[in-house]
Amino acid sequence: xxxxxxxxxxxxxxxxxxxxxxxxxxxxxxxxxxxxxxxxxxxxxxxxxxxxxxxxxxxxxxxxxxxxxxxxxxxxxxxxxxxxxxxxxxxxxxxxxxxxxxxxxxxxxxxxxxxxxxxxxxxxxxxxxxxxxxxxxxxxxxxxxxxxxxxxxxxxxxxxxxxxxxxxxxxxxxxxxxxxxxxxxxxxxxxxxxxxxxxxxxxxxxxxxxxxxxxxxxxxxxxxxxxxxxxxxxxxxxxxxxxxxxxxxxxxxxxxxxxxxxxxxxxxxxxxxxxxxxxxxxxxxxxxxxxxxxxxxxxxxxxxxxxxxxxxxxxxxxxxxxxxxxxxxxxxxxxxxxxxxxxxxxxxxxxxxxxxxxxxxxxxxxxxxxxxxxxxxxxxxxxxxxxxxxxxxxxxxxxxxxxxxxxxxxxxxxxxxxxxxxxxxxxxxxxxxxxxxxxxxxxxxxxxxxxxxxxxxxxxxxxxxxxxxxxxxxxxx
Ligand SMILES: [Cu+2]
Numbered sequence: 001x002x003x004x005x006x007x008x009x010x011x012x013x014x015x016x017x018x019x020x021x022x023x024x025x026x027x028x029x030x031x032x033x034x035x036x037x038x039x040x041x042x043x044x045x046x047x048x049x050x051x052x053x054x055x056x057x058x059x060x061x062x063x064x065x066x067x068x069x070x071x072x073x074x075x076x077x078x079x080x081x082x083x084x085x086x087x088x089x090x091x092x093x094x095x096x097x098x099x100x101x102x103x104x105x106x107x108x109x110x111x112x113x114x115x116x117x118x119x120x121x122x123x124x125x126x127x128x129x130x131x132x133x134x135x136x137x138x139x140x141x142x143x144x145x146x147x148x149x150x151x152x153x154x155x156x157x158x159x160x161x162x163x164x165x166x167x168x169x170x171x172x173x174x175x176x177x178x179x180x181x182x183x184x185x186x187x188x189x190x191x192x193x194x195x196x197x198x199x200x201x202x203x204x205x206x207x208x209x210x211x212x213x214x215x216x217x218x219x220x221x222x223x224x225x226x227x228x229x230x231x232x233x234x235x236x237x238x239x240x241x242x243x244x245x246x247x248x249x250x251x252x253x254x255x256x257x258x259x260x261x262x263x264x265x266x267x268x269x270x271x272x273x274x275x276x277x278x279x280x281x282x283x284x285x286x287x288x289x290x291x292x293x294x295x296x297x298x299x300x301x302x303x304x305x306x307x308x309x310x311x312x313x314x315x316x317x318x319x320x321x322x323x324x325x326x327x328x329x330x331x332x333x334x335x336x337x338x339x340x341x342x343x344x345x346x347x348x349x350x351x352x353x354x355x356x357x358x359x360x361x362x363x364x365x366x367x368x369x370x371x372x373x374x375x376x377x378x379x380x381x382x383x384x385x386x387x388x389x390x391x392x393x394x395x396x397x398x399x400x401x402x403x404x405x406x407x408x409x410x411x412x413x414x415x416x417x418x419x420x421x422x423x424x425x426x427x428x429x430x431x432x433x434x435x436x437x438x439x440x441x442x443x444x445x446x447x448x449x450x451x452x453x454x455x456x457x458x459x460x461x462x463x464x465x466x467x468x469x470x471x472x473x474x475x476x477x
Contacts, residue, residue: 457470
């Protein structure tokens with residue numbers, strides 16, 4: 001990271017000088033451990049051991065460079081797993097032990113993170129936090145019990161590799177779904193960046209800036225050349241075949257690196273059944289919005305024969321929407337009908353988890369008040385309470401605690417915040433990634449400290465993460 005020493009200095013100065021915010025934050029920290037700095041004061045709690053049982057499913061994933069063809073006349077070099085983009089769908093039954101041997105055929109180090117799955121800490125895939133990165137030419141085996149059921153995805157957690165194509169869906173099937181459906185499709189929505197991702201250069205407010213607000217606090221969008229559904233540009237859409245009378249489950253994954261998508265299906269209502277893989281009381285909508293790292297499962301009743309577009313618009317970009325097609329058996333030739341404007345969009349407060357999260361009733365044992373903002377100064381940095389990871393204090397918690405994190409977003413752009421290793425309660429939903437709206441948006445999450453280790457808590461906008469918007473949540477005793 002640039003400006004390491006300067007940064008630490010400025011942070012200390014900030015703590016001394018800007019009483020209000022910092023003191024407020026500390027005061028809100030009930031039961032603050034002695035020394036919230038990364039000193040050696042709290043003794044670290046050992047993580048849960050990784051599973052040693054024989055795997056039910058064993059998979060090999062080789063990360064390597066290759067070429068993709070998102071449309072017939074577009075071809076670029078990408079990084080991917082098993083020569084596929086998105087990577088192979090991994091599908092297991094709830095409770096199964098999954099073993100994945102990663103082989104690194106890239107020229108640089110890599111890891112795999114199992115986004116949303118509360119795995120044991122040593123296999124969480126965060127470089128230099130839970131493991132040494134896997135060097136070029138090396139292998140590393142991730143073994144974990146796949147639970148709870150849900151729609152997840154896996155991706156590299158090194159640098160900007162996710163935006164280079166190192167991602168794929170992970171489906172953990174429930175043994176007893178709370179909704180009925182006849183069959184299902186996985187829909188991976190993504191932003192398409194040919195070539196090597198780069199952090200915006202210093203200043204971060206030059207040409208091409210966008211993101212609502214602009215200026216000092218605005219953001220820059222990577223030079224995306226389109227939006228994808230299952231690796232395909234809109235001129236080359238995938239077709240989902242359906243038969244009248246069927247109920248179809250769509251598992252939507254936002255695998256984008258810097259895009260909030262608004263999703264609609266023309267001619268059909270969607271019944272949202274799962275948020276971030278967790279079952280919710282079914283709620284009918286005509287659209288939903290999701291940030292990088294979020295997932296929604298919906299069930300659609302095929303009662304309106306024809307050819308219809310599945311459409312995902314970038315809310316923060318102006319590329320043509322990512323598209324796929326729902327086509328009834330009976331439909332003739334013809335281009336798909338586009339969806340009507342959204343009139344009944346899903347809101348977080350519509351989400352009610354089917355089963356509640358243990359250990360988060362009543363008052364929290366510990367509360368963190370965290371401010372999300374753009375770093376001061378010239379370099380492109382994003383901060384949590386003025387600190388840019390890795391030059392940032394860990395958030396220390398104790399096993400068994402009910403932990404609350406209150407976030408306030410002092411920037412004009414949204415931050416989809418993701419906690420590794422735990423689900424959290426937000427409103428009446430249980431999720432692992434939540435959008436904190438811009439312009440002083442506030443979101444409070446509660447979780448139960450039931451999975452010891454070091455867990456990254458970060459913005460899932462990959463560029464914000466890479467520019468510092470992360471902290472390690474660390475279990476101490
Ligand atoms: Cu962010």
